Amino acid sequence: MKILTVVRQVPDAESSLRAANDSIDLSNTQLVMDTMDEYGVEQALRLREAGIGIEVIALAVGRASNEEMLRNALALGADRAIHVKTDVVLDPVALSGVVAKIAMAEGVELVLCGGRQTDWDSEALGAAVAERLAWPQLTWTTELVLKDGALTGRHDVDEGSEGFTVSLPSVVTTQQGLNEPRFPTLPNLMKARKKELRTEALETYGVTPMVRVVKTEIQSRERRHEITVVGDDPAGAAARLVGILRTELKVVA
Amino acid sequence: MILVVASYGKERLSKATYELVGAARQMGSEDAVGVLVLGSGVDAVAVEAAGIADQVLVVDDAALAKYNPEVWSEAVASVAAEGEAWIVLIAALRSGREYSPRVAVRLNAPLLEDVISLSRDGGNISAQRYSFLARATETLMVESPVVVATVKLGIFPVASSCETPGEQFEVEQSVAARRVRTFEERVDATSTVSLTEAEVVVAGGRGLGSAEGFERLLVPFAEALGAAVGATRAVVDAGWRPYTEQVGQTGKTVQPKVYIAVGISGATQHLSGMNKSKVVIAINKDADAPIFKIADYGLVGDVDRILPVLLEKIRE
Numbered sequence: 125m126k127i128l129t130v131v132r133q134v135p136d137a138e139s140s141l142r143a144a145n146d147s148i149d150l151s152n153t154q155l156v157m158d159t160m161d162e163y164g165v166e167q168a169l170r171l172r173e174a175g176i177g178i179e180v181i182a183l184a185v186g187r188a189s190n191e192e193m194l195r196n197a198l199a200l201g202a203d204r205a206i207h208v209k210t211d212v213v214l215d216p217v218a219l220s221g222v223v224a225k226i227a228m229a230e231g232v233e234l235v236l237c238g239g240r241q242t243d244w245d246s247e248a249l250g251a252a253v254a255e256r257l258a259w260p261q262l263t264w265t266t267e268l269v270l271k272d273g274a275l276t277g278r279h280d281v282d283e284g285s286e287g288f289t290v291s292l293p294s295v296v297t298t299q300q301g302l303n304e305p306r307f308p309t310l311p312n313l314m315k316a317r318k319k320e321l322r323t324e325a326l327e328t329y330g331v332t333p334m335v336r337v338v339k340t341e342i343q344s345r346e347r348r349h350e351i352t353v354v355g356d357d358p359a360g361a362a363a364r365l366v367g368i369l370r371t372e373l374k375v376v377a
Numbered sequence: 378m379i380l381v382v383a384s385y386g387k388e389r390l391s392k393a394t395y396e397l398v399g400a401a402r403q404m405g406s407e408d409a410v411g412v413l414v415l416g417s418g419v420d421a422v423a424v425e426a427a428g429i430a431d432q433v434l435v436v437d438d439a440a441l442a443k444y445n446p447e448v449w450s451e452a453v454a455s456v457a458a459e460g461e462a463w464i465v466l467i468a469a470l471r472s473g474r475e476y477s478p479r480v481a482v483r484l485n486a487p488l489l490e491d492v493i494s495l496s497r498d499g500g501n502i503s504a505q506r507y508s509f510l511a512r513a514t515e516t517l518m519v520e521s522p523v524v525v526a527t528v529k530l531g532i533f534p535v536a537s538s539c540e541t542p543g544e545q546f547e548v549e550q551s552v553a554a555r556r557v558r559t560f561e562e563r564v565d566a567t568s569t570v571s572l573t574e575a576e577v578v579v580a581g582g583r584g585l586g587s588a589e590g591f592e593r594l595l596v597p598f599a600e601a602l603g604a605a606v607g608a609t610r611a612v613v614d615a616g617w618r619p620y621t622e623q624v625g626q627t628g629k630t631v632q633p634k635v636y637i638a639v640g641i642s643g644a645t646q647h648l649s650g651m652n653k654s655k656v657v658i659a660i661n662k663d664a665d666a667p668i669f670k671i672a673d674y675g676l677v678g679d680v681d682r683i684l685p686v687l688l689e690k691i692r693e
Contacts, residue, residue: 135509137646242626248477283621286559351674354676
């Protein structure tokens with residue numbers, strides 16, 4: 125069976141951002157694989173290691189620099205990779221059209237992707253892919269095992285969590301806590317160069333953006349930055365802070 | 378029609394539903410606002426919804442006793458199509474955010490996620506939302522006969538009651554078979570004050586040292602303030618606090634009047650869940666902790682020493 129793991133290149137969470145008109149300027153930003161997707165790659169590898177005859181395919185849709193991230197996925201252990209190369213920025217629901225078509229063409233039985241994308245702050249990709257394929261979905265998984273063609277695990281819901289069982293094919297979204305992603309080793313980095321990385325054009329898929337971003341701003345709230353080093357006077361510092369809570373913020377009676 | 382999907386619990390509409398209707402009303406449209414109630418034994422909820430909506434559409438079926446994304450998306454899309462809704466509004470809860478994309482695909486509609494503003498100008502709908510771990514604000518525009526939007530909680534004004542209650546309609550709807558079997562449901566214990574609706578949130582991080590430290594130092598302090606308790610991912614992963622208290626990228630987003638971060642260093646993923654709070658107060662022993670960069674007031678020092686004194690002063 126085949127597992128498709130979708131990976132996206134996003135700015136490193138700790139890097140600073142600069143807005144340029146309608147988008148974030150990524151030209152001087154460190155780009156990395158979305159950590160949410162790293163859990164998906166790792167889980168695909170673990171399922172392969174625990175099963176028989178499983179092939180792991182990594183998929184990225186985006187600009188040329190994605191190739192580097194896909195090589196990294198191959199170094200981690202993915203068997204091959206597909207890069208749909210484009211400078212067009214797709215929204216999650218539009219992107220799901222490309223992912224679903226590739227899942228169909230490849231005869232994939234499980235699609236994995238991150239539960240919430242670090243750049244879009246979106247949770248839509250997995251569910252939209254599932255709907256296009258008319259497959260069930262499990263989001264926000266924290267445990268996932270594959271046995272006799274069925275997935276069993278746990279996932280988070282509105283006010284807690286629940287266990288689940290579902291037959292393949294399915295779409296599963298991943299998050300922190302599901303596993304501890306591995307690091308690529310030097311020999312695997314070398315091997316990754318020889319693995320298949322197929323490049324395709326977005327035009328093949330007839331998918332266009334459905335949402336237009338007209339403006340992006342970095343807006344941070346003005347903060348007062350009144351920082352006090354407590355030192356030897358916790359009582360004085362506490363009294364001042366409680367005074368602020370009481371008289372200025374009016375949250376203490 | 379503007380179609381609002383009701384969210385509710387314990388036979389009462391959630392505040393989120395009032396906010397969704399509020400969002401629908403402030404778009405300034407002449408169109409009727411219909412509230413869709415999906416569930417089993419939802420009479421009380423439907424009556425309550427009639428108090429704020431022009432129409433209430435009810436699908437009451439034993440098969441809808443429990444939420445499921447496939448079942449919900451199919452029902453919502455079919456009611457939206459039949460009612461010729463031009464926009465479908467869904468609460469941006471974890472559940473709403475996971476089934477709304479399926480509704481969008483079914484209706485071939487663009488999806489606007491977790492929006493903080495919504496307006497309609499002729500055939501265009503524009504919305505604002507946060508992105509890049511809530512560090513950026515983007516303005517989106519879509520042009521489509523039908524649009525699906527999830528609405529961020531705690532942003533829009535709650536709807537006021539109508540002069541005459543909306544009419545109620547029973548909707549016949551075949552319910553899709555469930556393909557996912559669920560078990561061992563765990564509802565995490567929540568503090569008495571709702572995290573997403575609280576005026577004050579006191580959240581703790583690894584700096585509290587242990588589950589015992591969290592319980593002993595932070596919880597009484599939060600109680601004295603009448604505040605909701607929040608926690609970081611690290612604290613939840615360590616099993617000190619339930620997942621429902623988690624604030625950040627993989628937890629809840631809060632924007633209280635006052636957010637007090639105790640022993641929290643301030644990873645970007647955590648900040649994304651609280652950086653819109655009106656006032657941020659940070660207490661941490663590390664003066665270089667990133668949390669101080671977004672703090673209005675900060676105390677640099679040991680939480681073990683500071684919290685008991687703070688508690689004492691509040692009780693005075």
